[in-house]
Amino acid sequence: MGKPSGFMEFKRLNEAYLPVDQRLKNYNEFVQTLTDEQSKVQGARCMDCGIPFCNNGCPINNIIPDWNDLVYRGKWQEALTVLHSTNNFPEFTGRICPAPCEAACTLNIDQAAVGIKSIEHAIIDKGWESGWVIPQPAIKKTGKKVAVVGSGPAGLAAAQQLARAGHAVVVFEKNSRVGGLLRYGIPDFKFEKSHIDRRMDQMRAEGVEFRTSVWVGKNMPGKGTANDAQTTVSPDELMKEFDAVVLSGGSETPRDLPVPGRELQGVHFALEFLIPQNKEVAGDGRNPIHADGKHVVVIGGGDTGSDCVGTSNRHGATAVTQFEVMPRPPELENGPLTWPYWPLKLRTSSSHEEGCERDWSVTTKEFIGENGKLSGLKAARVEWKDGKLSEVAGSEFIVKADLVFLAMGFTNPIQAMLDAFGVEKDGRGNANASTEGKGCYQTNVPKVFAAGDVRRGQSLVVWAIREGRQAARAVDEFLMGSSVLPR
Template structure:
């Protein structure tokens, strides 16, 4: 490690936030990235434990101590190479992942955990701004055709890996645009959708074909699930046309509550509210559900619940 005593010398510095009064005026991201200098200091706090529990805490097994040290040393380009070796889309995870790696950080025993998520964002944002992220086109094509149903993070990651392995990949999405819940379920104030568009450009250059507005299935979607498809393709046709099919459609079926008043006007599932709002922010169509002047009750205190709260306040909700 470049700074063996960094965890003793430096305190954790979180990413700065846009003030509440300002952030409620728009739908842009309100969590700002660390400067290069601050990220380097935060990287110096990594203890290089020997057995890095943060690696096991990370769902994609990011090699966290290595890129922490590289950021401290100013080796940013090598840091993004190490980060990309385990994570296709750090621009997504560094914004919306709950960071179980930080919960696993050994420094938690007697101090604040290393700000792993903020360092990850600093790395990927710098890589994009410096133009280091380029298409990685397969040198040899296999001649195999792969269909991927669903364009959320799982579908996109599979598409990128398979295209780089030389397969011809087609991604199918029932909504108007590619991205799944990344695009339609998460508000722009948490993750701006230009990040998806940049990654799609890279993937298209790598040979991935995107087909939006197509629903794969013989039955209608369940109650509470939005379907903006303009075309339907049967699973049997997909199996006939492709060598392999990956199902990465996710789970959009909401959990209903058998409570009195559930049938009343003004009671909505979260995605009935969030999806139209994301479409409105994208300039596609207006959201017909407005919280302006309303006293809003959100049942559920997870990320989706907080997204509904943030969106309601930006509408001008009374409370």
């Protein structure tokens, strides 16, 4: 805990943003990290609540009260050690995690949770600036080799843990750069890619090898926005070369909207827009989709939709509208009913604040166009009746649209990869592997493990890191009979 009376003396302070007119000029991060003194005051607000629900609210069980207290006392390097004890990449989570820990904070009952995410952000940034984040190579090598397929947060976490346990680790990535959807799915204005590059340098120094532009499977699929592969490695080759394989790819199959006019030019999946934009920012070619001077409609109210909004505004879109089929959530959650669980409430992102018309309870019935090119969409109001979503009679309306981005979530990982390994799948098309008991994270195929979105489905970066760490321990136990890696 921090100061015993701190939660009564100090108010919650949120991280500040640069003004909208400044941040729309580029793709740089614009969140202003708390100063040391501000972080100390916010750490002081961590109360002696008896049961720190924040620990359980955090999927990787960050030891939050401890590092809050250490920041309050000015022991920054110790705070970093505690933070790293559960989280390999706090600079990732401190920027893009939605902070379920804060929803679980006891002070959130009063709508004023401890600023856990902002303190985490401050700790890791200070750690890098101070030179405290250094490689931790294994003292002794085991002679075992592990292949990690997919370089998103689950794969990177698994690779780093396994390398520190003394195994020789090779990470395979089908794109030309490492990071998965951290690299290609999340815009740079939310998460600059230098954070990934810095960790890659650390991991290389710890013995991790990265092989990019490699498709792991039997037949390489066609090239696309999320596949830069130049060579193919078969599962049989991996199984011969490595003692264990960890599948850690993302949930990359987007949910489609099969309504009339879907084939019109101008209707795109969200990642068909976001991935090329991240490549353009990295200097890897121009984004073929540009929103400048156009009326943009984003279908889907989640984070990916918000990213389309922010990117469209940076392009100079004339207007941006976002539709969500579910009803508008309440402004504030019902704390006594939902705490300490993740609440249903209206969430307004920084991208929304930059310019966006939002509408709820809307379904898209048809895309409208001329000569094969999109010009608008026909929508209607919906409502819940008898437990089902029904269209409101006479509620149809037409919206002008030059571009539509479908951001309705992802259904499953790449099936061709799982099929190539012969991995059994669950009813949703994810790799079937339990997280409990002996043999956790193991698939039905000997030596093959699965972690992250490829196993649990579309989820948060913090869940991916958790699964990568836990899978690493399972692999270490499989190879060595026991493990000292934390679970």
